[in-house]
Amino acid sequence: MKxxxxxxxxxxxxxxxxxxxxxxxxxxxxxxxxxxPHGHGHNYALEVTVSGQVDPETGMICNLSDLDGSVQREVLxxxxxxxxxxxxxFDGLVPTTENLSEVIFNILKQxxxxxxxxxxRLEETMMNSFEYAGGAELRV
Amino acid sequence: xVYLTRKCEFSASHYYHNPEFSAEENQRIFGxxxxLNGHGHNYTLEVTVKGAIDPKTGFVVDLKELxxxxxxxxxxxxxxxxxxxxxxxFSQQVPTTENLAIAIWNRLxxxxxxxKLHRVRVYEVPDLFVDFYGEV
Numbered sequence: 722m723k724x725x726x727x728x729x730x731x732x733x734x735x736x737x738x739x740x741x742x743x744x745x746x747x748x749x750x751x752x753x754x755x756x757x758p759h760g761h762g763h764n765y766a767l768e769v770t771v772s773g774q775v776d777p778e779t780g781m782i783c784n785l786s787d788l789d790g791s792v793q794r795e796v797l798x799x800x801x802x803x804x805x806x807x808x809x810x811f812d813g814l815v816p817t818t819e820n821l822s823e824v825i826f827n828i829l830k831q832x833x834x835x836x837x838x839x840x841x842r843l844e845e846t847m848m849n850s851f852e853y854a855g856g857a858e859l860r861v
Numbered sequence: 862x863v864y865l866t867r868k869c870e871f872s873a874s875h876y877y878h879n880p881e882f883s884a885e886e887n888q889r890i891f892g893x894x895x896x897l898n899g900h901g902h903n904y905t906l907e908v909t910v911k912g913a914i915d916p917k918t919g920f921v922v923d924l925k926e927l928x929x930x931x932x933x934x935x936x937x938x939x940x941x942x943x944x945x946x947x948x949x950x951f952s953q954q955v956p957t958t959e960n961l962a963i964a965i966w967n968r969l970x971x972x973x974x975x976x977k978l979h980r981v982r983v984y985e986v987p988d989l990f991v992d993f994y995g996e997v
Contacts, residue, residue, distance in 0.1 A: 722963050722993070722996070722997065723994075723996040723997065724959045724962060724963065724991055724992070724993050725991065725992035725993070725994075726958070726959065726989075726990075726991050726992075727989070727990050727991070727992070728988060728989050729987070729988035729989070730988070770992075775957075775959045775960060775963070778879055778881065778882070779879065779890055779891075779955065779957070780877070780879075780954060780955030780956070780957035780959055780960045781955075781957050781959060782959055784890065785989070786892060860992075860994075861864060861909075861979070861980075
């Protein structure tokens with residue numbers, strides 16, 4: 722029985738959307754207020770979806786404390802209360818939430834192996850969210 | 862194909878315990894959920910069905926009928942119950958949210974006349990939910 726489990730986490734970070742390859746007016750035109758020089762911040766909500774067979778003994782796909790531990794260690798401690806532009810993960814990469822979704826998916830793919838990582842979903846604000854499934858098709 | 866989701870809530874108590882595990886193993890694997898006095902949650906259930914729109918009614922499914930099925934098959938059996946002690950599926954099985962989603966799927970499967978069951982989503986708390994699509 723293949724089951725999908727989703728856990729939600731919160732973290733806060735700042736960023737500035739700016740591409741070195743674009744001129745100042747182009748950056749301003751492309752990113753609008755997200756290009757303001759000193760940056761700004763968001764309360765991000767991260768949803769991590771994993772899947773697998775339910776272990777008949779434990780009734781679980783994986784132990785939630787293992788998932789929590791990986792996300793805490795590998796994602797929240799890395800990005801919570803940080804300036805994303807100053808992180809090495811965003812050297813040469815604009816810290817849009819699209820890119821952040823992909824970065825987080827790839828980090829978790831490496832570090833969490835107790836169940837299959839299906840996708841990450843990242844809410845930047847209540848009005849927008851981004852999903853990345855490592856190139857796989859998203860489920861309805 | 863159109864997907865329709867109906868949401869409902871129920872409250873239940875449970876604990877996690879496998880008699881084949883030692884007391885230490887139960888504690889290590891299930892943590893605070895292993896407390897044999899149990900604890901409870903307000904669960905949110907989202908049931909998604911899919912189907913073609915009936916050209917006469919404009920419905921994928923008769924919502925009144927879906928609500929009656931949900932109440933009869935799921936809510937009446939689970940709401941304000943102790944899952945371990947009162948729900949037959951969990952007499953031999955740990956009532957995790959994973960197993961609960963499968964049990965609800967099995968209770969609903971075959972009960973719908975028109976639309977097809979697509980997904981059962983069970984929120985144990987707002988930051989944790991499980992999806993089951995009936996996949997083997």
